Amino acid sequence: MNKKGLVLVLSGFSGVGKGTVVKKLLEKYDNYALSVSVTTRSPREGEADGREYFFITEEEFSRLEREGRLLESAGYVGHHYGTPRDYVMSHIDAGRDVILEIEIQGAMQIKKRYPEAVLVFVIPPSAAALKERLSGRGSETEEVIAARLKRAVEEAQGMEEYEYLLVNDDLEACVEQLHEIMTSEHRRASRNQEQIQKIRKDLAQFVEGD
Protein backbone atom coordinates (compact mmCIF):
# COMPACT_ATOMS: atom_id res chain seq x y z
CA MET A 1 0.00 0.00 0.00
CA ASN A 2 1.31 3.44 -0.86
CA LYS A 3 3.06 5.27 1.94
CA LYS A 4 2.46 8.80 0.71
CA GLY A 5 -0.38 10.55 2.51
CA LEU A 6 -3.64 11.68 0.95
CA VAL A 7 -5.55 14.94 1.03
CA LEU A 8 -9.00 14.52 2.57
CA VAL A 9 -11.45 17.33 1.89
CA LEU A 10 -14.33 17.15 4.33
CA SER A 11 -17.43 19.25 3.80
CA GLY A 12 -21.02 18.97 4.93
CA PHE A 13 -23.99 20.77 6.34
CA SER A 14 -23.44 23.19 9.20
CA GLY A 15 -24.54 21.44 12.36
CA VAL A 16 -23.90 17.96 10.99
CA GLY A 17 -21.00 17.38 13.39
CA LYS A 18 -18.01 17.46 11.01
CA GLY A 19 -15.76 19.00 13.67
CA THR A 20 -16.48 16.21 16.15
CA VAL A 21 -15.87 13.55 13.48
CA VAL A 22 -12.48 15.10 12.66
CA LYS A 23 -11.54 15.39 16.34
CA LYS A 24 -12.35 11.72 16.96
CA LEU A 25 -10.52 10.61 13.83
CA LEU A 26 -7.38 12.47 14.94
CA GLU A 27 -7.64 10.99 18.44
CA LYS A 28 -8.17 7.44 17.24
CA TYR A 29 -5.63 7.13 14.40
CA ASP A 30 -2.19 8.67 14.29
CA ASN A 31 -1.83 8.82 10.50
CA TYR A 32 -3.97 11.94 10.17
CA ALA A 33 -3.03 15.60 10.47
CA LEU A 34 -5.18 18.69 10.36
CA SER A 35 -4.37 21.35 7.80
CA VAL A 36 -3.61 24.81 9.17
CA SER A 37 -4.74 27.72 6.99
CA VAL A 38 -3.02 31.01 6.37
CA THR A 39 -4.97 34.22 7.07
CA THR A 40 -4.39 37.93 6.79
CA ARG A 41 -6.56 38.72 9.80
CA SER A 42 -4.97 39.45 13.17
CA PRO A 43 -4.73 36.73 15.81
CA ARG A 44 -7.44 36.79 18.45
CA GLU A 45 -6.76 36.30 22.12
CA GLY A 46 -5.57 32.76 22.79
CA GLU A 47 -4.75 32.00 19.14
CA ALA A 48 -1.21 30.85 18.38
CA ASP A 49 0.59 31.24 15.05
CA GLY A 50 0.81 27.83 13.35
CA ARG A 51 -1.91 26.31 15.54
CA GLU A 52 -5.24 27.98 14.69
CA TYR A 53 -3.77 29.77 11.65
CA PHE A 54 -0.54 30.92 10.13
CA PHE A 55 -0.92 34.70 10.45
CA ILE A 56 0.59 36.42 7.43
CA THR A 57 0.57 39.86 5.79
CA GLU A 58 -1.40 40.85 2.69
CA GLU A 59 1.88 40.94 0.76
CA GLU A 60 2.79 37.42 1.81
CA PHE A 61 -0.69 36.19 0.92
CA SER A 62 -0.53 37.78 -2.55
CA ARG A 63 2.86 36.21 -3.14
CA LEU A 64 1.63 32.71 -2.14
CA GLU A 65 -1.34 33.09 -4.44
CA ARG A 66 0.74 34.40 -7.33
CA GLU A 67 3.23 31.55 -6.99
CA GLY A 68 0.46 28.93 -7.01
CA ARG A 69 1.27 27.90 -3.46
CA LEU A 70 -2.33 27.91 -2.18
CA LEU A 71 -4.55 24.86 -2.72
CA GLU A 72 -7.58 27.10 -2.26
CA SER A 73 -8.30 30.62 -1.08
CA ALA A 74 -11.24 32.80 -0.15
CA GLY A 75 -12.07 36.24 1.13
CA TYR A 76 -14.30 36.83 4.14
CA VAL A 77 -15.22 40.23 5.64
CA GLY A 78 -12.14 41.96 4.29
CA HIS A 79 -9.60 39.28 5.10
CA HIS A 80 -8.01 36.50 3.08
CA TYR A 81 -7.80 32.84 3.96
CA GLY A 82 -6.07 29.98 2.18
CA THR A 83 -4.64 26.47 2.41
CA PRO A 84 -0.83 26.48 2.04
CA ARG A 85 0.32 23.80 -0.40
CA ASP A 86 3.79 23.42 1.16
CA TYR A 87 2.39 22.72 4.62
CA VAL A 88 -0.06 20.11 3.28
CA MET A 89 2.63 18.47 1.12
CA SER A 90 5.10 18.17 4.01
CA HIS A 91 2.52 16.10 5.92
CA ILE A 92 1.76 14.03 2.83
CA ASP A 93 5.44 13.32 2.23
CA ALA A 94 5.70 12.18 5.85
CA GLY A 95 2.92 9.67 5.15
CA ARG A 96 0.10 11.46 6.92
CA ASP A 97 -3.36 12.00 5.47
CA VAL A 98 -4.17 15.70 5.76
CA ILE A 99 -7.70 16.78 6.62
CA LEU A 100 -9.10 20.01 5.20
CA GLU A 101 -12.45 20.91 6.70
CA ILE A 102 -13.74 23.43 4.16
CA GLU A 103 -16.80 24.60 2.29
CA ILE A 104 -17.77 23.67 -1.22
CA GLN A 105 -16.16 26.62 -3.04
CA GLY A 106 -12.80 25.73 -1.52
CA ALA A 107 -13.38 22.02 -2.13
CA MET A 108 -13.96 22.68 -5.84
CA GLN A 109 -10.76 24.74 -6.06
CA ILE A 110 -8.80 21.88 -4.51
CA LYS A 111 -10.36 19.32 -6.85
CA LYS A 112 -9.02 21.44 -9.71
CA ARG A 113 -5.57 22.17 -8.31
CA TYR A 114 -4.97 18.78 -6.67
CA PRO A 115 -7.21 16.16 -8.36
CA GLU A 116 -5.83 13.33 -6.19
CA ALA A 117 -7.70 14.77 -3.19
CA VAL A 118 -10.49 12.64 -1.72
CA LEU A 119 -13.72 14.64 -1.33
CA VAL A 120 -16.21 13.54 1.32
CA PHE A 121 -19.53 15.21 2.11
CA VAL A 122 -21.12 14.57 5.50
CA ILE A 123 -24.90 14.43 5.67
CA PRO A 124 -27.38 13.87 8.51
CA PRO A 125 -29.55 10.73 8.51
CA SER A 126 -32.44 12.87 7.23
CA ALA A 127 -33.47 16.47 6.58
CA ALA A 128 -35.72 16.26 9.66
CA ALA A 129 -32.74 15.22 11.80
CA LEU A 130 -30.77 18.22 10.52
CA LYS A 131 -33.67 20.56 11.28
CA GLU A 132 -33.78 19.22 14.81
CA ARG A 133 -30.05 19.74 15.28
CA LEU A 134 -30.27 23.26 13.85
CA SER A 135 -33.10 24.04 16.24
CA GLY A 136 -30.61 23.58 19.09
CA ARG A 137 -33.03 21.52 21.16
CA GLY A 138 -35.59 24.30 21.13
CA SER A 139 -33.23 27.02 22.33
CA GLU A 140 -33.21 28.94 19.03
CA THR A 141 -35.73 31.41 17.62
CA GLU A 142 -37.76 30.66 14.49
CA GLU A 143 -35.73 33.25 12.58
CA VAL A 144 -32.40 31.68 13.46
CA ILE A 145 -33.66 28.21 12.50
CA ALA A 146 -35.09 29.51 9.22
CA ALA A 147 -31.79 31.22 8.36
CA ARG A 148 -29.85 28.04 9.13
CA LEU A 149 -32.17 25.92 7.00
CA LYS A 150 -31.84 28.36 4.14
CA ARG A 151 -28.08 28.02 4.43
CA ALA A 152 -28.41 24.21 4.43
CA VAL A 153 -30.31 24.39 1.12
CA GLU A 154 -27.39 26.39 -0.32
CA GLU A 155 -24.84 23.96 1.11
CA ALA A 156 -26.71 21.08 -0.55
CA GLN A 157 -26.11 22.53 -4.02
CA GLY A 158 -22.77 20.94 -4.83
CA MET A 159 -23.19 17.60 -3.06
CA GLU A 160 -22.81 15.50 -6.20
CA GLU A 161 -19.42 17.01 -6.91
CA TYR A 162 -18.06 15.03 -3.97
CA GLU A 163 -16.79 11.47 -4.28
CA TYR A 164 -18.26 10.03 -1.11
CA LEU A 165 -21.34 10.62 1.02
CA LEU A 166 -20.99 9.90 4.70
CA VAL A 167 -24.03 9.71 6.97
CA ASN A 168 -23.38 10.98 10.49
CA ASP A 169 -25.98 9.00 12.39
CA ASP A 170 -23.78 7.36 14.99
CA LEU A 171 -20.52 9.24 15.68
CA GLU A 172 -18.29 6.20 16.26
CA ALA A 173 -19.61 4.45 13.14
CA CYS A 174 -19.14 7.61 11.09
CA VAL A 175 -15.49 7.93 12.17
CA GLU A 176 -14.86 4.28 11.29
CA GLN A 177 -16.50 4.68 7.89
CA LEU A 178 -14.41 7.73 7.10
CA HIS A 179 -11.26 5.83 8.07
CA GLU A 180 -12.34 2.91 5.85
CA ILE A 181 -12.85 5.24 2.91
CA MET A 182 -9.34 6.62 3.34
CA THR A 183 -7.78 3.17 3.82
CA SER A 184 -9.49 1.94 0.65
CA GLU A 185 -8.35 5.02 -1.25
CA HIS A 186 -4.77 4.12 -0.32
CA ARG A 187 -5.33 0.77 -2.05
CA ARG A 188 -6.20 2.31 -5.42
CA ALA A 189 -4.07 0.89 -8.20
CA SER A 190 -3.44 4.43 -9.47
CA ARG A 191 -1.77 5.27 -6.15
CA ASN A 192 0.38 2.12 -6.19
CA GLN A 193 2.17 2.28 -9.51
CA GLU A 194 5.57 1.70 -7.93
CA GLN A 195 4.42 -1.53 -6.30
CA ILE A 196 2.94 -2.69 -9.63
CA GLN A 197 6.19 -1.98 -11.47
CA LYS A 198 8.25 -3.68 -8.77
CA ILE A 199 6.34 -6.96 -8.69
CA ARG A 200 6.28 -7.06 -12.49
CA LYS A 201 10.05 -6.52 -12.67
CA ASP A 202 10.78 -9.07 -9.96
CA LEU A 203 8.62 -11.72 -11.63
CA ALA A 204 10.28 -11.11 -14.99
CA GLN A 205 13.69 -11.56 -13.39
CA PHE A 206 12.66 -14.92 -11.95
CA VAL A 207 11.66 -16.09 -15.42
CA GLU A 208 14.81 -14.74 -17.09
CA GLY A 209 16.90 -16.23 -14.32
CA ASP A 210 15.61 -19.75 -15.03
Next chain:
Amino acid sequence: MNKKGLVLVLSGFSGVGKGTVVKKLLEKYDNYALSVSVTTRSPREGEADGREYFFITEEEFSRLEREGRLLESAGYVGHHYGTPRDYVMSHIDAGRDVILEIEIQGAMQIKKRYPEAVLVFVIPPSAAALKERLSGRGSETEEVIAARLKRAVEEAQGMEEYEYLLVNDDLEACVEQLHEIMTSEHRRASRNQEQIQKIRKDLAQFVEGD
Protein backbone atom coordinates in the same frame (compact mmCIF):
# COMPACT_ATOMS: atom_id res chain seq x y z
CA MET B 1 -26.17 4.28 1.62
CA ASN B 2 -27.40 2.77 -1.62
CA LYS B 3 -29.19 -0.55 -1.31
CA LYS B 4 -28.53 -1.82 -4.79
CA GLY B 5 -25.73 -4.36 -4.94
CA LEU B 6 -22.42 -3.91 -6.73
CA VAL B 7 -20.47 -6.08 -9.14
CA LEU B 8 -17.07 -7.04 -7.74
CA VAL B 9 -14.57 -8.33 -10.28
CA LEU B 10 -11.75 -10.15 -8.52
CA SER B 11 -8.62 -11.11 -10.41
CA GLY B 12 -5.08 -11.87 -9.38
CA PHE B 13 -2.13 -14.16 -9.81
CA SER B 14 -2.73 -17.89 -9.89
CA GLY B 15 -1.75 -19.22 -6.49
CA VAL B 16 -2.37 -15.95 -4.69
CA GLY B 17 -5.34 -17.37 -2.79
CA LYS B 18 -8.28 -15.55 -4.44
CA GLY B 19 -10.57 -18.55 -3.98
CA THR B 20 -9.96 -18.68 -0.24
CA VAL B 21 -10.50 -14.94 0.10
CA VAL B 22 -13.86 -15.24 -1.71
CA LYS B 23 -14.89 -18.25 0.37
CA LYS B 24 -14.13 -16.40 3.64
CA LEU B 25 -15.90 -13.26 2.46
CA LEU B 26 -19.05 -15.26 1.64
CA GLU B 27 -18.90 -17.02 5.02
CA LYS B 28 -18.38 -13.85 7.00
CA TYR B 29 -20.84 -11.43 5.38
CA ASP B 30 -24.27 -12.28 4.03
CA ASN B 31 -24.51 -9.45 1.51
CA TYR B 32 -22.32 -11.20 -1.05
CA ALA B 33 -23.22 -13.75 -3.71
CA LEU B 34 -21.04 -15.67 -6.12
CA SER B 35 -21.75 -15.37 -9.81
CA VAL B 36 -22.52 -18.60 -11.66
CA SER B 37 -21.29 -18.78 -15.25
CA VAL B 38 -22.96 -20.37 -18.25
CA THR B 39 -21.01 -22.95 -20.22
CA THR B 40 -21.53 -25.11 -23.29
CA ARG B 41 -19.43 -27.95 -21.94
CA SER B 42 -21.09 -31.02 -20.40
CA PRO B 43 -21.44 -31.32 -16.64
CA ARG B 44 -18.78 -33.44 -14.95
CA GLU B 45 -19.56 -35.94 -12.24
CA GLY B 46 -20.80 -34.20 -9.14
CA GLU B 47 -21.54 -30.89 -10.86
CA ALA B 48 -25.09 -29.51 -10.55
CA ASP B 49 -26.79 -27.17 -13.01
CA GLY B 50 -27.00 -23.70 -11.46
CA ARG B 51 -24.35 -24.46 -8.83
CA GLU B 52 -20.99 -24.92 -10.58
CA TYR B 53 -22.35 -23.67 -13.91
CA PHE B 54 -25.53 -23.17 -15.87
CA PHE B 55 -25.12 -25.82 -18.56
CA ILE B 56 -26.53 -24.57 -21.85
CA THR B 57 -26.42 -25.48 -25.55
CA GLU B 58 -24.35 -23.75 -28.23
CA GLU B 59 -27.60 -22.27 -29.60
CA GLU B 60 -28.57 -20.83 -26.23
CA PHE B 61 -25.08 -19.42 -25.78
CA SER B 62 -25.14 -17.75 -29.21
CA ARG B 63 -28.53 -16.24 -28.44
CA LEU B 64 -27.36 -14.82 -25.07
CA GLU B 65 -24.32 -13.32 -26.74
CA ARG B 66 -26.31 -11.90 -29.65
CA GLU B 67 -28.84 -10.33 -27.31
CA GLY B 68 -26.10 -8.67 -25.21
CA ARG B 69 -27.01 -10.73 -22.19
CA LEU B 70 -23.47 -11.78 -21.29
CA LEU B 71 -21.26 -9.48 -19.21
CA GLU B 72 -18.22 -11.29 -20.58
CA SER B 73 -17.50 -14.43 -22.53
CA ALA B 74 -14.55 -16.58 -23.55
CA GLY B 75 -13.72 -19.77 -25.38
CA TYR B 76 -11.56 -22.49 -23.88
CA VAL B 77 -10.64 -25.82 -25.51
CA GLY B 78 -13.64 -25.86 -27.80
CA HIS B 79 -16.26 -24.72 -25.28
CA HIS B 80 -17.82 -21.38 -24.45
CA TYR B 81 -18.09 -19.74 -21.06
CA GLY B 82 -19.82 -16.53 -20.03
CA THR B 83 -21.30 -14.46 -17.21
CA PRO B 84 -25.08 -14.11 -17.54
CA ARG B 85 -26.19 -10.52 -17.04
CA ASP B 86 -29.71 -11.43 -15.84
CA TYR B 87 -28.41 -13.67 -13.07
CA VAL B 88 -25.97 -11.02 -11.85
CA MET B 89 -28.63 -8.28 -12.03
CA SER B 90 -31.16 -10.29 -10.02
CA HIS B 91 -28.66 -10.47 -7.13
CA ILE B 92 -27.85 -6.78 -7.48
CA ASP B 93 -31.51 -5.82 -7.39
CA ALA B 94 -31.87 -7.90 -4.23
CA GLY B 95 -29.11 -5.80 -2.67
CA ARG B 96 -26.31 -8.34 -2.86
CA ASP B 97 -22.81 -7.62 -4.11
CA VAL B 98 -21.97 -10.18 -6.76
CA ILE B 99 -18.45 -11.58 -6.96
CA LEU B 100 -16.98 -12.56 -10.33
CA GLU B 101 -13.65 -14.34 -9.98
CA ILE B 102 -12.29 -14.01 -13.49
CA GLU B 103 -9.15 -13.36 -15.51
CA ILE B 104 -8.10 -10.08 -17.00
CA GLN B 105 -9.62 -10.52 -20.48
CA GLY B 106 -13.05 -11.07 -18.91
CA ALA B 107 -12.48 -8.25 -16.42
CA MET B 108 -11.79 -5.83 -19.26
CA GLN B 109 -14.97 -6.90 -21.08
CA ILE B 110 -17.00 -6.26 -17.93
CA LYS B 111 -15.41 -2.84 -17.40
CA LYS B 112 -16.63 -1.96 -20.89
CA ARG B 113 -20.12 -3.46 -20.65
CA TYR B 114 -20.80 -2.57 -17.01
CA PRO B 115 -18.55 0.36 -16.01
CA GLU B 116 -20.02 0.52 -12.48
CA ALA B 117 -18.21 -2.74 -11.64
CA VAL B 118 -15.49 -2.56 -8.99
CA LEU B 119 -12.24 -4.17 -10.20
CA VAL B 120 -9.85 -5.55 -7.60
CA PHE B 121 -6.53 -7.27 -8.31
CA VAL B 122 -5.04 -9.50 -5.61
CA ILE B 123 -1.26 -9.60 -5.31
CA PRO B 124 1.13 -11.49 -3.02
CA PRO B 125 3.26 -9.51 -0.54
CA SER B 126 6.21 -9.93 -2.94
CA ALA B 127 7.30 -11.75 -6.10
CA ALA B 128 9.45 -14.02 -3.93
CA ALA B 129 6.41 -14.96 -1.84
CA LEU B 130 4.51 -15.86 -5.03
CA LYS B 131 7.41 -17.97 -6.27
CA GLU B 132 7.41 -19.84 -2.98
CA ARG B 133 3.68 -20.48 -3.20
CA LEU B 134 3.97 -21.62 -6.80
CA SER B 135 6.74 -24.02 -5.82
CA GLY B 136 4.18 -25.90 -3.75
CA ARG B 137 6.51 -26.26 -0.76
CA GLY B 138 9.12 -28.03 -2.87
CA SER B 139 6.78 -30.66 -4.30
CA GLU B 140 6.87 -29.31 -7.86
CA THR B 141 9.46 -29.80 -10.58
CA GLU B 142 11.57 -26.96 -11.94
CA GLU B 143 9.60 -27.09 -15.21
CA VAL B 144 6.23 -26.70 -13.52
CA ILE B 145 7.46 -23.79 -11.40
CA ALA B 146 9.00 -22.12 -14.46
CA ALA B 147 5.74 -22.48 -16.41
CA ARG B 148 3.74 -21.03 -13.51
CA LEU B 149 6.10 -18.07 -13.16
CA LYS B 150 5.87 -17.40 -16.87
CA ARG B 151 2.12 -17.36 -16.52
CA ALA B 152 2.38 -14.94 -13.58
CA VAL B 153 4.37 -12.54 -15.77
CA GLU B 154 1.52 -12.65 -18.30
CA GLU B 155 -1.09 -12.16 -15.58
CA ALA B 156 0.79 -9.09 -14.35
CA GLN B 157 0.32 -7.33 -17.69
CA GLY B 158 -3.02 -5.62 -17.06
CA MET B 159 -2.70 -4.86 -13.35
CA GLU B 160 -3.00 -1.10 -13.73
CA GLU B 161 -6.37 -1.47 -15.44
CA TYR B 162 -7.83 -2.45 -12.07
CA GLU B 163 -9.14 0.07 -9.56
CA TYR B 164 -7.76 -1.48 -6.39
CA LEU B 165 -4.73 -3.54 -5.41
CA LEU B 166 -5.20 -5.91 -2.52
CA VAL B 167 -2.22 -7.59 -0.87
CA ASN B 168 -2.94 -11.10 0.37
CA ASP B 169 -0.42 -11.35 3.16
CA ASP B 170 -2.71 -12.28 6.04
CA LEU B 171 -5.97 -13.95 4.94
CA GLU B 172 -8.24 -12.44 7.60
CA ALA B 173 -6.85 -8.95 7.01
CA CYS B 174 -7.23 -9.37 3.26
CA VAL B 175 -10.91 -10.36 3.60
CA GLU B 176 -11.56 -7.33 5.84
CA GLN B 177 -9.82 -4.99 3.43
CA LEU B 178 -11.86 -6.29 0.53
CA HIS B 179 -15.06 -5.78 2.52
CA GLU B 180 -13.95 -2.24 3.39
CA ILE B 181 -13.34 -1.45 -0.27
CA MET B 182 -16.85 -2.63 -1.15
CA THR B 183 -18.45 -0.79 1.78
CA SER B 184 -16.66 2.42 0.76
CA GLU B 185 -17.72 1.94 -2.86
CA HIS B 186 -21.34 1.85 -1.66
CA ARG B 187 -20.78 5.31 -0.16
CA ARG B 188 -19.79 6.90 -3.47
CA ALA B 189 -21.87 9.98 -4.20
CA SER B 190 -22.40 8.70 -7.75
CA ARG B 191 -24.15 5.63 -6.34
CA ASN B 192 -26.34 7.67 -3.99
CA GLN B 193 -28.05 10.14 -6.29
CA GLU B 194 -31.50 9.33 -4.92
CA GLN B 195 -30.43 10.11 -1.37
CA ILE B 196 -28.88 13.38 -2.54
CA GLN B 197 -32.08 14.40 -4.34
CA LYS B 198 -34.22 13.42 -1.37
CA ILE B 199 -32.37 15.42 1.27
CA ARG B 200 -32.19 18.41 -1.07
CA LYS B 201 -35.95 18.25 -1.72
CA ASP B 202 -36.80 17.78 1.95
CA LEU B 203 -34.63 20.73 3.00
CA ALA B 204 -36.20 22.95 0.34
CA GLN B 205 -39.66 22.02 1.60
CA PHE B 206 -38.73 23.05 5.16
CA VAL B 207 -37.65 26.45 3.87
CA GLU B 208 -40.70 26.91 1.67
CA GLY B 209 -42.89 25.73 4.53
CA ASP B 210 -41.63 28.46 6.85
